[in-house]
Structures are given as structure tokens and as C-alpha cells.
Amino acid sequence: MKLLRRPFRYRYDNVVIYLIGINILVFLAQQVFRDRHVTFYLALNPVAILNGWVWQFVTYMFTHGGISHILFNMLALFIFGRHVERQMGSKEFLLFYFSTGILAGVFSFVVYLVTGSYGIFLMGASGAVFAVQLAYAVFFPDSIIYIWGILPLRAPVMVLVFTVLELIFSITGLQSGVAHLTHLAGFAFAWLYFLIRFGANPWNSLVGRR
Template identity: 50%
Template sequence: MSQRKKNKFILRRPFKYRYTHSTLFLIFLNFIVYGACYLFPKVYQYVHYYGAMNVVLVERERMYWQFLTYMFVHQNISHVFFNMLGLLVFGLQIERAIGSTEFKLFYFVCGILSGFFSFLLYKFTGNYRTFLLGASGAIYAVLFAYAVFFPRSIIMIWGIIPVPSPVLVFIYAIIEIVSQLMGTGGNVAHMTHLFGFLAAWLYFVIRMGIHPVKIWKKTYSR
């Protein structure tokens, strides 16, 4: 066996299936961090400075951990609530489908990649003052995964509009692109959301050997 094929085999080696409610633990941890920041303003200042991702701090101060920790820092209650709601709704299903170990690897790899891609964008556009925070990149990756594993699932928007999960991913992508181009949405990191989709797509292709578009075409061409 060639070295290239051997490395590819190792990269795609599956984990033993286990289900340990990692989604619930992640939700709990995010709320604990937010609760501590909310109750103690000095804690928030410390967590925001050292935990949220900033180009200058990563480059000059070598705070490389920010590629991970930014996912656990949220700006306000609605920010953490809706992120965790998305993780609860879609993350539980994905964790059950692929197992807790694979799910944690997927969640953190996609979250870190979303942060890294955002870092590159901020660096090359001179956006040095921005602090990236929130789990949105990883949550969008989880939504993408849900659409791949459950392509026939129907999601009710506002409880009244039925939308197939792959279509929802497409709609969100269009919204984020338009919002980024139009400069709407205030402090929302639209590109980080799109990077979450990109990171999930890369994970499926490289780690799982799954091509999402082919899955969706096959599902709806029958």
C-alpha cells in the first residue's frame, strides 16, 4: 500500500460508536461561560479580551487558543440562546447519527476552521480591530451536516413554512452573501457563517468521503 493511500485510510478511519450527550454538555458549557460573564463584568472583559479572536492578538501576542475559545464567548443573551437552540435542534440528531466522538471532532474542526478562515479574511482586509466571538460558524456547520444526513427532513420556518433541509442551507447561504455585500446585519459575522458551511463541506469530502451535492441530487432526482 502506498504511503498516500495509507494516510488517506488513517484519515477516514471511523471511531467506535458512542453516544455521551456531548451536545448537551457543549450547550451547558456555553451557558456557564455566558452566565459568568453576565454576572461578573470583569470576567467578561477578561474572557472577551483573551477568548474572542482578534488578528493582532493572535499574531503579535501568539494567542493561538483564540481559534478555539472564540466559540464559547457570546455578546448577549439572544446571541448565546439562538446559537444553543440551533445546536440543540440539529446537534442532537447529528450526534446520534455519527456518534459523540465524531460529532465533537466535526464540531471543533469546523469551528476552528471557520475562525481561521475569518482570521485570514480580517488580516488581508485590514480588519484588525474586530473581535470574532460566538459559536455561529460551528452551528452553521452542524446545520449543513443535518441537511446532508437528513436531506428529506422538513423544517418549519416560523412554524408555518415547510422547507427541506438542503433548501434551508441554500437560503441561509444566499442571505449571508447578500447581507455581507449589502453591509446589513450590524456586527453579525456573515462570512464566518459561510465559512462554517465551507468547513463542513471540506470535512465531509476529506474526512468522510461524502459529496454533499451528490447526496442532495440523488435524493431529489428520484
């Protein structure tokens, strides 16, 4: 347990900007090289994973299905990720980001296998971005977020609202084509990360301050 909780030496390298840059470059490659099937090789597909393309557990996080998809993900990563990275330090943030994103992909892969959804291509940084949003709410529980620029919500309330919406969408099938379970997995693995890595229960921060 001590090894799991050994802290990194703090440094801040603004890696969020680099992550955003890589996402943009991959998205541009998807648009330019459509005939070379960039998405086919990088997005997460259950059959491809079973055939040994395990890199897709990482690369799916850098592919996106359209301009609005990448725009909202990168905007959220920019808004919340910079603060979380500054709080954690860049090395810890990268470990957090990739751990939650990869595990969200693994969880989705298992769900696809169980449900027989072999033709799905999972794309997007949303699993990791949702994890970052949870971390932001834990570190800054009194922060006010303006949804759509007009609706003020405390960061923990924002996370609660997003969680409820994702559950509703998952159960009802509304907004089909969106990986709601991957989003929820991002929240769940972020929660576990705080418990295991920091020995802290996120609930205490989310509800302990008014």
C-alpha cells in the first residue's frame, strides 16, 4: 500500500495543453486520411482487441467522432484539467488521466463482449475527462461552474447532475450512440483512484463543505 501511495516529486509542466494538442492532431489525421482508416486502427473495437490490438485501450482516448465531440471534450479538459494538474502535479495528473481513461476503456470492452456489441468503435476522451471533472469537484468543492454560461452550479452538484443524467441515458437508451457507461466508468475509476492512491474518500470533500 505504501508503494501505491508513494508521491511523485511535484512539478507542473502544463501537460494538459500537450494532451489537447495530440487530440487535435489525431482528429485532423482522421479527417485527412479517411481512406487509410485511421479511426479503424485507433478507436476501440472489441474484435480488434481480441485480435491483439491492445493499443486501442490507449489510442481510443485520442480519437473523436466529430467536431462537436472533440470541441466539448477539449474544452472540458482545458477548463478543469489545468486546475487539477496544478493541484496534483503533472506526473500524478498523467497517471490519473491515463489510468482512468484506460480502465474506462477496459470496462466498456467487457460490456461490449457481454452484450455482443462487436461492431462498436469506441472513441473519445470522455471517460478520462469525466474523471478529471470528478477530481476538480473533489479539489475545489466550493467552485461555481456556469453550465451553458448561465446556470450556476457548485462543482459537486455538477458531478451529481452529470451522473444522474448518464444513468438515465444508459437506462432509457436516450442519446443513443453516446458511450454513457464509459462516462460513468470514468467517474467510478476516478473515485477508486482517490481511495487507493490518496487514501481519501471523495464523498467527504463533495459533501463536507457548504
